[in-house]
Amino acid sequence: MKIDKFLDGLTVGYDIPALPGMRQEEIVTPCLVIDLDRLETNLRTMGDFARRSGVKLRPHGKMHKSADIARLQMEIGGATGICCQKVSEAEAFVRAGITDILISNEIRNPLMIDRLARLCAEGAKISVCVDDPDAVTQLQEAAVRHETTITCLVEFETGGRRCGVSTLTELLEIARAIVAADRLDFGGVQAYHGMMQHIVSYEDRRSAAIKSIQHANAAVEMLRVNGIRCPRVTGGGTGSYAFEAGSRLYTELQCGSYAFMDVDYARIEDESGRRCQDFDQALFLLTSVMSTSSAGRAVCDAGLKVQSVDSGLPLVHDRDDVAYVSASDEHGTLTDPYGHLAVGDRLRLVPGHCDPTCNLHDWYVVMRHGRVETIWPVTARGKAF
């Protein structure tokens, strides 16, 4: 690495990992690297699929937390807006110019509801999920306070066992309360089944999806017979999107991980029992070998503080000769039976789970044809309120 060139651009405390034009060996690690060709292909693939299927695509910004990627999703990936999970996350996107956002989650803290209403009053197009009549009251009061209107969807629990009402009676009660609130717009139903996304077997995933869609259908039917039109049914993830898209019920997909992919999503199978090939790995955790002092193994600089191992350890991309076998706070241990690794070698790790891994980083290093093309901030990194 040419230190002088690097030092021209980086000074102490200026913690960006790379400059445009650098080769992979020059990047300071550990950091996240995006293969831009692959990212663009993934975005176009999902965008084309949604268009062909006649559903809208509202990719999940909670995964990448990047305004630059959200913009790319809208420019080349067929997206009509994005999803977020948190108000502070939505604020970060709005400040960066992404203003059409579904908060696909319940917001119950009074301050954060107030901030949500403020975003709407400032002209952002924000909608939010509700699974409790009390939340309708809170949201209405905040909308009145800020002289604005908030769009609310009822979240219906279709097997994911997280938030959302699980009975049709509650669903109807909340929908009616939203319709009756003069400062709230009824936006439809969210029915997202998170756990199902990760079921490896195609058949098992398909049956879970069918059950989930049947539940969602019952919800929409319940509203219809009670005279409430449901303008939107939203849900679907990278593991199940084709089922929701083909349901003739869902109007919008919320997939997130398709843009980057990870070890966990790469495990799921297609109809013929093979690993699903819809999307390519576009996100990598770039790491450097920092010690080879013991025969048969090496230590790299990517540990628990730069990746989440909740869904398992990372894979070493494009290398059969070495394996990442354990993680401590700042170190990863690799087996290196052939002694191939040397200090300074860069390895691309495929993260076990992309969402919480991206949330650990401040920057994406964006590469094309072996060179850094640009770097993007992780706009909403750490926005957890």
Add this chain to the structure above:
Amino acid sequence: MKIDKFLDGLTVGYDIPALPGMRQEEIVTPCLVIDLDRLETNLRTMGDFARRSGVKLRPHGKMHKSADIARLQMEIGGATGICCQKVSEAEAFVRAGITDILISNEIRNPLMIDRLARLCAEGAKISVCVDDPDAVTQLQEAAVRHETTITCLVEFETGGRRCGVSTLTELLEIARAIVAADRLDFGGVQAYHGMMQHIVSYEDRRSAAIKSIQHANAAVEMLRVNGIRCPRVTGGGTGSYAFEAGSRLYTELQCGSYAFMDVDYARIEDESGRRCQDFDQALFLLTSVMSTSSAGRAVCDAGLKVQSVDSGLPLVHDRDDVAYVSASDEHGTLTDPYGHLAVGDRLRLVPGHCDPTCNLHDWYVVMRHGRVETIWPVTARGKAF
């Protein structure tokens, strides 16, 4: 919660979770909360122990990443400086006024070695570990470039199977190279056995510690018979510190987690097979219940993006009636068999593993006697280079 009071202090985009004087119910969640009385007690306990044992205490800043806590460790906790794992982390501490730092890790990236030398040239007292003769050359060159001196310790692998040389021959070779380099000072030996810290059984932990100390002793002896004085033997963690302190070999302890504690460290046992009671839990992940829509369970706002579950799920502090049973990106699922939980209820979670959990947050909310006393930034959050 009094929204108006809160809105006076917080505006959109101003992402601090609390203001001084607030009660727990007013804090925006999820966030980290410190029980200041307990933290101070933990710091004094370890400081008193080190003083009585005649060893220096250099607590690990990689755990809390907070300049305020480092300062408290030096003011009331007997610390003579701190440890860090990364140059960028050390830079953050130096900028915040903490200038006596051992980087208890190998630094091999040329840019980061250059930044390390620059810190020394600016007057900070930085030492660093080495396990490869090439690193000695790199460090010497950087010290020459910045007209400074860098203190280097040889890391000796005593069973932890991470970095560090594992033979006495290599140890001697590197120590000699450091002694011979005119811009490097030989600082001694680091012998830290990370894995051993978490062994639950006292006897098993003790035998691992004895073996590790024997290895370290052989290292110091090897240097002595070859005429190299070893000014410092550093190591020891929250699980093993009493063994190193009683070894008559170690001169310095590097414990970190004792300040906060976590579920993993609370599992380890003392001599009589009981859970070790040396330190009290001082760190909590404060979370709010956000959905109780299904009987028997509740959903809280603390998921994988605000805690690391590598060492297991968090425990709910001081509650036998509810349990945290699963984590997704932004949600935690709780069993609530008695229906005790209501939306907005605050729960204090004990993180499974404190270090990578703290690294996810920007702020500590510091509480005493039921009120927020202050908030501290997580000074070196995300500093991974």
